[in-house]
Amino acid sequence: MYLPADFREQDPERLLSVMRGAPFAAVICSDAQGEPLATPVPVLTTVTRGEGRxxxxxxxxxxxxxxxxxxxxxxxxxxxxxxxxxxxxxxxxLVDAGWYVSAPQVGTWNYVTVQARGQAERVEGDEAREVARALTRTLTPDAPGIPAEFEERMLRGVVTFRLPVRSLDGKFKLSQNKGAADRAAVRAHLQGSARDEDRALAALIPD
Incomplete structure (x- = not known):
């Protein structure tokens, strides 16, 4: 990911907040022939404080x-x-060019993204079972209990993975490369949007 200094986010709490707030992520690797493979899937993020980086x-x-x-x-x-x-x-x-106070400008896209890298490991048995249960507790905490036999049948249909994160990169592209007046204008337009996502993005734009 291209990471200009203006947009690079290093605060671990902000990165983890994005990961937990948007758990439906894209898992990407290559196959034995070097062809890319990608699957959108819910991902569970677990944090241990004070151990490594x-x-x-x-x-x-x-x-x-x-x-x-x-x-x-x-x-x-x-x-x-x-x-x-x-x-x-x-x-x-999308940030419309007409929103800015200064001119000339072009339209752009503001966004927040986090990329995690590591080596995927297959897990089985009790760990795989706990991953399935933890995903259910995290994403659907009000879900009814699952009968043991049904749970085992569901687990036989999936393969579970663990990825110890080797590197974590965050990009918060929030008009930091613009002046304060332009940022305020972009924020105001997004705050007035009917879309929850636009308003969430507005809340992140710095003064």
Whole structure:
């Protein structure tokens, strides 16, 4: 990911907030022939404080990702042992050139994204079972209990993965390369939008 200094985010709490707030991420790797594979999937983010680091932006924080794929997904066979990229997409919106106070300007896209890299590892047994349960608790906390036999049948249909995060990069493109008046104008337009995502992005734009 291209990371100009203006847009680089290194605060681990902000990065983790994006990852947990937007858990439906893209898991990307290549197959044995070098062809890219990508699957959008819910990802569980687990943090251990004070043990190691995950990239320049998360010193002192060990981050581990978990997810599972359908057993029939070709990526389930390709992932183990491969370098893997997981992309979390936060709020994003088109910025119209006409919103700026200064001129001339061109339209652009403001957005928040976090990319995690590491080597995917396949997990089985109790760990795989706990990943499935943790995803359910996190994403659908009010879901009714699942009968044990049904749970085992569902687990047989998926392959579960762990990814100890080796590096974590955040890009918060929030008009930081513009003047204060232009940023205020962009913020005001997004705040007035009917879209929740636009208003969430507006709240992140610095003064």
């Amino acid at each position: 995950a990239g320049d932006g998360a010193a002192g924080v060990a981050v581990t990702l978990h997810w599972h794929l359908a057993r029939g997904n070709p990526q389930a066979e390709a992932l183990p042992g491969r370098s893997t990229l997981v992309v979390f997409q936060g709020p994003h919106a």
